[in-house]
Amino acid sequence: MLSRAFHGRKTNTRIKRNPIEGENSDRSSLHYNPEDEECIVGLTGELPLIMCDGGSHTKTKSKGVLVLKEVMMGSVQMLGESAIGISEKVVLLDGMVYASKRFKKLTVSKKEFGRRIERIASVSRGCEYLLQVRAYLYAKRIKIVLCDYYPMGSLADLLNGARDHGHTPLDWNQRLTVIFHVAKAISYIHGQSPVHEKNFQLNVHGNIKASNVLIKNNFSACLSEYGFIQLTDPIEAVGVWQRKQPETLNSTEKMSQKGDICSFGLMVLDMLGGPEAPYQIHCILERKEEIKEGVAPFFEFIVEGKARKQALLVLDIALSCATRSPEARPSIDQILPSLHDVLI
Secondary structure, rough: OOOOOOOOOOOOOOOEOOOOOOOOOOOOOOOHHHHHOOOOOEEEOOOOEEEEEEEEEOOOOOOOOOOOOHHHHOOEEEEOOOOOOOEEEEEOOOOOEEEEEEEEEOOOHHHHHHHHHHHHHOOOHOOOOOOOOOOOOOEOOEEEEEOOOOOEEEEEEHHHHHHOHHHOOOOOOHHHHHHHHHHHHHHHHHHHHOOOOOOOOOOOOOOHHHHHHEOOOOOOEEEEEOOOOHHHHHHHHHHHHHHOOOOOHHHHHOOOOHHHHHHHHHHHHHHHHHHOOHHHHHHHHHHHHHHHHHHOOOOOOOHHHHHHHHHHHHHHHHHOOOOHHHHHHOOOOHHHHHHHHEEE
């Protein structure tokens, strides 16, 4: 039987730590070392770009230029960990705050890493619903991408905070806004050129989930980690990923637009009925009429009147996205008009 609210699984932890001080720091062994200057460091977008390669690096730091030593000596707060790497809040020496992704294992070369991050950043700048990449660093012992930081955290943080700790839950309008913004981000990504560059696909995200949706102070949303999964070891990443995903999505379709659609549908089911909903699709389908009539409880938030009708329409969209057959799933160009209709 479907329960009204499912208790979430904790996916993110917040541990205050400093990478330079303290014996128990995850990065205590990564003290700044001159040999790490054999690296590439880049700032994307309108900021100046500095490249240091083969030891020929800039000794003095001018305004707006990132150097390795500043990143290594900044204060760090761990936000979460995935198969790809560790997410952290980084405060640089000048007080600037970023969110960072510290990769566990990369399968691309030093120069290819920088080239791909530049491409990802270039594409992301065209969409307000994608997290903006600001800088990247590839040193001997550490590989990092710095992005915009939002103190509200991720969608997963907010959902888990309400489920596990009794924090104020997201209301329906806030959830609907997040769903619409993520769909807009997917639409933008899927509209990119499908040309493969050394197995690098710009028109697929590949890792859509609640922990990769960041929430701004006004409860608008942006999708993070676009393209990141294509920088890491695919076998290792898929192995961890496959053990945690419902059966409707398999590893062979993960790096595909249909895989993105399924991941989006599963994420929306989580937002509607709780973390167990993506694993109960068969049960939801069997009892959909009872859910619509209010006989079987499903939604984990209070929803009545027009909002309930909207939520039921979104449930239909999510179920169509998460169907087992990839060919039966709608495209994002079909999903967006349906979401527009819900908003009317």
